Amino acid sequence: MQYDIQYVTMRTNITVRPDELELRPLSARSVVLSLLLGVHPPELPVKELVRRVEPFGVGGSTARAALSRMVAAGDLRRTDTVYRLSDRLLERQRRQDDAVHPRTRAWGGDWEMLVITATGRGPAERADLRTRLTALRLAELREGVWLRPANLRRPLPDDLAQVAERCTARPDRPAGELAAALWPLDAWAATGRALLAHAARADRPAELFTAFAAVVRHLLADPVLPGELLPGGWPGEALRAAYANYRRELGT
Numbered sequence: 001m002q003y004d005i006q007y008v009t010m011r012t013n014i015t016v017r018p019d020e021l022e023l024r025p026l027s028a029r030s031v032v033l034s035l036l037l038g039v040h041p042p043e044l045p046v047k048e049l050v051r052r053v054e055p056f057g058v059g060g061s062t063a064r065a066a067l068s069r070m071v072a073a074g075d076l077r078r079t080d081t082v083y084r085l086s087d088r089l090l091e092r093q094r095r096q097d098d099a100v101h102p103r104t105r106a107w108g109g110d111w112e113m114l115v116i117t118a119t120g121r122g123p124a125e126r127a128d129l130r131t132r133l134t135a136l137r138l139a140e141l142r143e144g145v146w147l148r149p150a151n152l153r154r155p156l157p158d159d160l161a162q163v164a165e166r167c168t169a170r171p172d173r174p175a176g177e178l179a180a181a182l183w184p185l186d187a188w189a190a191t192g193r194a195l196l197a198h199a200a201r202a203d204r205p206a207e208l209f210t211a212f213a214a215v216v217r218h219l220l221a222d223p224v225l226p227g228e229l230l231p232g233g234w235p236g237e238a239l240r241a242a243y244a245n246y247r248r249e250l251g252t
Contacts, residue, residue, distance in 0.1 A: 021194040023210050028058045028066035033075065034213045036085050037093050038247060043084035055205040095135060099219040100240055103153035107226035111169045112152075116144040118163035129163065137223050139182035147182075149175070151226045179229040192218060192235035196242060212246045215239050 026034070031053050036042045044052070050063045058066075067083055070076040076083045085093060114133065121129070130140075136156065138146040147169065156166065171178055179185070195215050202208040222236050230236075 021191075021198045023198070023214055025206075026056070026210050026213060028053070028062050029070060029075070030213065031056050031058050031209070032063065032066055032070065033085075033089070034209070034216075036076075036083070037089070037096055037216075038250075041084070042090065042093055043082050046081050046083060049083060056209045057206040095220060096216055098154065099216065099222065100243060102222075102224045104151050104224065105153050107149055107151035107228075109170060109175070110150040111147045111171060111175075112138070112150040113145065113147040113167050113169045114138060114156075114160070114164040115167070116146075116164050121163075132157075132160075135220075139223070141182065147171075148223065149179070149226050149229065152224060176229050179223075179225055180231075183223045183225075185223075185225075185231050185234075188218070188221065188223075189231060189234055192239050193233075196235060196238060199242060199246075208246070212243055215243050219243070 032049065035049065035052055036044065046064070046067065049067070050060045053063050054060070067076065067078075071078050071083070074086055075089060077086055078084075116129070133140075133146050136154070137152065138148050140146050146164075150168065160166075195211065195218060199208060199211040199215065202211050219236070219239060224236070227234075
């Protein structure tokens with residue numbers, strides 16, 4: 001089975017240059033979300049939230065103003081003095097948990113394939129479907145054909161059966177070559193190594209928090225491929241271990 005390759009570029013909110021890694025400072029909203037996304041259950045009393053964000057450069061009045069805006073925007077729900085992630089962001093937390101602790105199985109060479117069968121969808125529906133399939137760590141082989149190695153333990157949403165046919169495939173193209181065409185592996189690895197180096201150099205709480213927020217965003221774009229399909233020195237597990245150590249240091 002051979003197709004021309006059209007791949008979806010993995011995106012992060014960071015820029016890698018040969019001599020440095022640029023990370024944008026986190027807003028008060030981003031600091032609050034990062035904290036809540038990392039705790040289980042994802043809720044904290046307002047006093048505890050304010051206490052926790054202060055070391056990262058967010059003052060009490062700024063934090064309270066951000067919390068009010070986030071409730072109004074539907075990011076958070078408030079019950080008495082406790083703030084909790086909204087249902088929409090609970091799904092984001094689940095994706096983040098899967099990125100930090102991916103559930104895998106031994107790979108026997110099969111590829112999971114989804115062929116889009118629905119027609120007559122508008123641009124917004126098509127864009128939403130692409131976003132969902134990318135979040136499931138599938139890559140687009142050609143228009144309407146998505147696949148990945150069948151090494152993940154995760155169910156696909158039931159409603160995908162309404163728009164796509166799922167099947168198992170064994171492409172004729174060498175698996176390593178196909179994976180390298182579907183995902184920009186070298187670029188992802190370079191950014192991952194830069195993030196590790198940046199976190200190791202960080203000497204202020206806010207800088208370190210920003211670095212590990214970027215690590216989590218980067219892990220969301222990790223295709224979680226079988227080891228034999230990855231380039232040498234792949235930093236995925238090192239990023240996960242460093243993040244886990246950081247969360248333990250934070251006490252969350």
